[in-house]
Amino acid sequence: MKDKEILELLRKNDKQVIAALYKSYPPVERFVRRYGGNAEDARDVFQDSLIVLFQNVRKSDFELTCSVGYYIQQVCKYMWKDKLKVKNRTISMTDFQQLESEISDNQIQEKEIKENRFYVLEKAIRRLGGKCQEVLNFYYIQKLSMKAIAEKLGYGSVATAKTRKYKCLAQLRKIIQQQNQLI
Amino acid sequence: MRKELEQIAEIEKYLEGNMSHSEKKAFEKRLETDPELKNAVTDQQSILEYLEVAHFKTQLQDYHQTYVNNLWWKKLWSGLLGGGLVVVLFIAGIFYFNNNYMENKISENRIETEQPAVQPMVIDSVPPAAGVENSEPAETTKPKINPTPAQPERNSEKEVILNSNIKNEDSPEDFKEKRTIYIGKNQSDTTESRNKGLLKRIKEKPDKSDIRASRKAKKAEKKDWDKPAAQPKQNPSKPPKPELKDKTIIKEAASGVAGKTIQAPPAVEERPLPPATTFPVSARFKEGEKTYYLNVNKTHKKVYMDFAFKLSHGTYNIYITKPDGKEEYILGEWCGICTGVNPKHNPTFEAIPGQWVITVDVKKRHIGQYTLDARSE
Numbered sequence: 310m311k312d313k314e315i316l317e318l319l320r321k322n323d324k325q326v327i328a329a330l331y332k333s334y335p336p337v338e339r340f341v342r343r344y345g346g347n348a349e350d351a352r353d354v355f356q357d358s359l360i361v362l363f364q365n366v367r368k369s370d371f372e373l374t375c376s377v378g379y380y381i382q383q384v385c386k387y388m389w390k391d392k393l394k395v396k397n398r399t400i401s402m403t404d405f406q407q408l409e410s411e412i413s414d415n416q417i418q419e420k421e422i423k424e425n426r427f428y429v430l431e432k433a434i435r436r437l438g439g440k441c442q443e444v445l446n447f448y449y450i451q452k453l454s455m456k457a458i459a460e461k462l463g464y465g466s467v468a469t470a471k472t473r474k475y476k477c478l479a480q481l482r483k484i485i486q487q488q489n490q491l492i
Numbered sequence: 493m494r495k496e497l498e499q500i501a502e503i504e505k506y507l508e509g510n511m512s513h514s515e516k517k518a519f520e521k522r523l524e525t526d527p528e529l530k531n532a533v534t535d536q537q538s539i540l541e542y543l544e545v546a547h548f549k550t551q552l553q554d555y556h557q558t559y560v561n562n563l564w565w566k567k568l569w570s571g572l573l574g575g576g577l578v579v580v581l582f583i584a585g586i587f588y589f590n591n592n593y594m595e596n597k598i599s600e601n602r603i604e605t606e607q608p609a610v611q612p613m614v615i616d617s618v619p620p621a622a623g624v625e626n627s628e629p630a631e632t633t634k635p636k637i638n639p640t641p642a643q644p645e646r647n648s649e650k651e652v653i654l655n656s657n658i659k660n661e662d663s664p665e666d667f668k669e670k671r672t673i674y675i676g677k678n679q680s681d682t683t684e685s686r687n688k689g690l691l692k693r694i695k696e697k698p699d700k701s702d703i704r705a706s707r708k709a710k711k712a713e714k715k716d717w718d719k720p721a722a723q724p725k726q727n728p729s730k731p732p733k734p735e736l737k738d739k740t741i742i743k744e745a746a747s748g749v750a751g752k753t754i755q756a757p758p759a760v761e762e763r764p765l766p767p768a769t770t771f772p773v774s775a776r777f778k779e780g781e782k783t784y785y786l787n788v789n790k791t792h793k794k795v796y797m798d799f800a801f802k803l804s805h806g807t808y809n810i811y812i813t814k815p816d817g818k819e820e821y822i823l824g825e826w827c828g829i830c831t832g833v834n835p836k837h838n839p840t841f842e843a844i845p846g847q848w849v850i851t852v853d854v855k856k857r858h859i860g861q862y863t864l865d866a867r868s869e
Binding site: 322324327328331334352356359360363364426427430431434445446449450471472475476478479481482485 | 496497500501504532535536538539540541542543544545546547548549551552553555556559
């Protein structure tokens with residue numbers, strides 16, 4: 310699969326693209342293992358790098374100047390370096406010197422902010438009711454129509470299903486606001 | 493609440509790109525002036541993004557599990573294939589080295605047969621002199637040992653001379669019977685040990701020709717009863733044949749005790765010859781002896797034998813007893829899972845009319861199978 314196809318499928322959140330992206334996993338795993346990590350560390354780092362690519366690819370200004378595989382590997386290296394810093398491990402920095410020029414501090418800060426926001430959201434969604442979670446999942450993830458959601462969840466009409474969805478979103482916003490105040 | 497829901501619907505419309513150009517421009521203007529609306533848009537955008545990312549993450553985790561499982565199977569299969577390859581190579585190696593071993597053995601045996609380092613010692617038994625009494629056959633049949641005239645220096649440590657086929661003193665032909673087995677330095681260890689085994693076997697086993705001699709003696713005795721008045725013809729050139737009495741005296745030179753007289757086994761009733769075997773025969777290498785019979789006509793000149801083996805592992809010997817009582821012995825080769833034909837096992841003999849007995853003696857723990865073909869032409 311060519312890089313262009315990969316990015317296009319990633320934008321559409323197509324399941325098939327994951328297999329193509331996983332071709333970059335073995336070198337990442339080797340790298341992480343070489344620098345004191347294990348298979349689980351490698352998996353976490355690799356999946357995080359895929360999420361970064363997934364988020365970036367949806368941005369209108371995103372432009373990839375290298376191959377997808379190389380991009381993933383570089384992001385993984387950066388992330389592993391970051392993790393090692395947190396763990397206070399001493400490592401040879403020769404492998405990471407190149408990364409400094411390729412990944413800017415802004416990107417790092419942006420990523421950290423997003424991670425925090427995601428943490429808050431994850432908690433908030435867990436506090437939502439089961440029905441709300443289902444409505445949001447059907448609409449935003451499975452991309453079902455409101456008519457189909459109404460039929461699936463037994464709502465009388467499409468309007469009722471729509472109102473239910475908006476109410477769930479409002480409830481979620483409230484939970485997030487409460488959590489932000491706590492932080 | 494209603495106002496809030498309307499705002500959510502409006503933001504969703506904006507984020508999904510469902511607004512018209514004018515609606516969008518108006519909304520973006522409001523965004524610049526209304527920080528609360530901006531926050532609301534950011535929050536809703538984050539929620540949508542989070543939901544998609546969370547879904548993507550779930551997909552990744554599911555796929556990772558599949559990937560690891562596939563990798564495990566791949567490793568297992570490649571391991572099995574690698575292991576299988578090693579086994580195949582090992583077996584191929586066994587076959588290869590076995591063939592080399594067989595070839596070496598054959599060439600070694602050829603050298604032994606072509607240039608014998610040990611010269612045979614021939615025992616020529618002198619026919620009994622004329623007028624010798626039957627009661628003293630031991631004295632009259634003392635073998636005279638004549639070494640071959642141009643005998644080279646012997647390398648053998650030990651030489652055993654067998655003359656077990658001498659049984660009927662009245663037959664001058666039988667005195668030519670000789671069997672010589674060497675146990676010498678120049679022979680390979682395996683050959684030496686086999687020959688020792690053969691020697692032991694011959695010593696222990698009652699000779700078939702002995703039985704035949706006793707039968708002859710009994711016949712002669714019967715004839716004497718039938719024709720008591722018949723006088724033996726006196727031929728001045730030939731010594732008179734000594735009469736046989738109750739016992740046939742056999743000279744056993746192999747025992748190493750020259751001149752020792754041994755009483756022959758009791759006469760066996762003559763039985764009809766066993767039916768000839770239909771060649772070729774195929775059989776498994778089963779422990780013990782298996783005997784095959786080949787009938788040779790007077791018109792035939794040669795007897796051919798073919799012995800082939802398949803996946804053979806172990807040791808076997810082949811004994812060929814000719815109608816005249818002479819025994820040929822083919823050394824069984826040891827081989828570890830071999831298939832093929834040992835050239836040594838395809839001998840050709842001068843045809844002697846009568847029944848030939850071919851015995852395949854299989855040693856312990858032998859596997860595989862063999863094919864034996866014998867024919868006379």
